[in-house]
Amino acid sequence: MTHILVSYLKELYSVVVRRLSKKNKLKPVIKRVCYLMSFPNNNQGLIEAVSYEQQVIVLYKKNCLEEVKQLESFGIECINLDTVSGFIKGINCLCQSQVIIADNYFAFLGDITFKQNQTVYQLWHATGAIKQFGLEDKSAAKRSEKDKNRFIRVYESFDYVFVASKKMADVFRRSYGFSKEQILFTGFPRTDRLCQRIVKQNSNKRRVLYLPTYRENEPVETWLLDIKKVADSLKNEGLLQVKLHPHVELEHINQTNVDWISSHESADEYIMQADVLITDYSSVAFDFTLANPTGQLIMYWPDETKYRQVTGIQPNIEADFPQPVTHTTDDVIKQLTNYPMLEGNKLFNALWNTYNDGQATNRVLDEIKEVLDGEK
Incomplete structure (x- = not known):
């Protein structure tokens, strides 16, 4: 019954637009x-x-x-x-x-x-x-x-x-x-604006920004990074900033080196100030490498197999990333602690940000x- 009603409303919508046209x-x-x-x-x-x-x-x-x-x-x-x-x-x-x-x-x-x-x-x-x-x-x-x-x-x-x-x-x-x-x-x-080299705020801490993509009808535990574990690995040398989708309900851990960004706040300023970005299937990856040519991009795909089946991932894009894709929190921590100074972002930008x-x-x-x- 619901399906029939939705189909009818879609057709009515089209009729109204066609008549106005x-x-x-x-x-x-x-x-x-x-x-x-x-x-x-x-x-x-x-x-x-x-x-x-x-x-x-x-x-x-x-x-x-x-x-x-x-x-x-x-x-x-x-x-x-x-x-x-x-x-x-x-x-x-x-x-x-x-x-x-x-x-x-x-x-x-x-x-x-x-x-x-x-x-x-x-x-x-x-x-x-x-x-x-x-x-x-x-x-x-x-x-x-x-x-x-x-x-x-x-x-x-x-x-x-x-x-x-x-x-x-x-x-x-x-x-x-x-x-x-x-x-x-x-x-x-x-x-x-991302091409303008913004002077970063003085900080003796490494800024790690975590921006995951929202998954509808998927349990949070199947795709969310272990925030406490990552924060513990950073100790006092890093600040983990987390911004979740407004629809994600999660109890915020109270830890001195974790900063919870309001879900309604723009991520742009945080992207420009970050030293590291951890994300999954979000296009913010392209913004980050443009704004931070020497920054570290970490791709975290814990649900890669299912995501490929349900939504789909661009063919061979993982070969373009500056570092290999990670699938566990431990893999993310390894990349955080063993980051070689490479020219990966430069190559990534040449491929995807050519005219930006x-x-x-x-x-x-x-x-x-x-x-x-x-x-x-």
């Missing part, structure tokens, strides 16, 4: 940028930079409220997609905007008939990819044919995708079915301007 068919396209925002801190100044020269309207999901407040202080119009009135207004805005930039998969894009003089860009919310997504996502194979067709319609709605490397270009060609002509090697605007050189925002702005001015 049809209603806008004869309306002229306005010279402006419409930005679809579902990830906070993904544009890092791009929207403000565009707004200096062009009209910008932001369509946002409620998890981006803090960033929206800042954008509104710049006089940028922001529309909440999570309200009925905002959703209708947002779809009308999309149908009439010359340039559309999306930071994620938005189901309604597949039900909008865009005009010839409209251009839709994908500005993905991650610099690189460890887990598989899109057409390669293992879980997508279990979805209904209607769902699969909807996924493909959304992927086909994009004209171009911004990437930072040939590696990520290959991922998008496999995951979204993009052609090489749809790939724009600009880098990611949000990484420009501090000038990505300028290249994206040039692309948008070219389209708005009718030069492309």
Whole structure:
């Protein structure tokens, strides 16, 4: 019964979007940028930079409220997609905007008939990819044919995708079915800040940051690092900083060298200050090596076999990492205590952060301007 209801609601959703799109068919396209925002801190100044020269309207999901407040202080119009009135207004805005930039998969894009003089860009919310997504996502194979067709319609709605490397270009060609002509090697605007060599806070302790990926319906003990054991191994020489997903319920151990970061706080500042990052399938790995060329990246995959089966991992990506993947807390501790000074991050960045050189925002702005001015 639930399955039937969900299927009906999805179809109703599509019908509403298609009707709104049809209603806008004869309306002229306005010279402006419409930005679809579902990830906070993904544009890092791009929207403000565009707004200096062009009209910008932001369509946002409620998890981006803090960033929206800042954008509104710049006089940028922001529309909440999570309200009925905002959703209708947002779809009308999309149908009439010359340039559309999306930071994620938005189901309604597949039900909008865009005009010839409209251009839709994908500005993905991650610099690189460890887990598989899109057409390669293992879980997508279990979805209904209607769902699969909807996924493909959304992927086909994009004209171009911004990437930072040939590696990520290959991922998008496999995951979204993009052609090489749809790939724009600009880098990611949000990484420009990571390229600035921030002066680290004075500390005689080694900062170890642990950022695990959230697993839905998976017991915490099957994938979480033994935090106490790692903290004990660091003794007084290191500080272990831990940031978990808001949905993870875990009793915090009270230890002097463990710092629990609020789940609602941005990890960006901590990434830039860290000496070591421990993570699993998160794209923060690419951010960390860019911000910390001499830092230590430790990949912890305790549930690798199951993760490969359920979600999927990018082929042979483990060969790109500066160090071998670990599977136990003891392996993590060994890498922490026996870290040779290698040039692993340099090679990793060359593969995945090729165009993240501090000038990505300028290249994206040039692309948008070219389209708005009718030069492309």
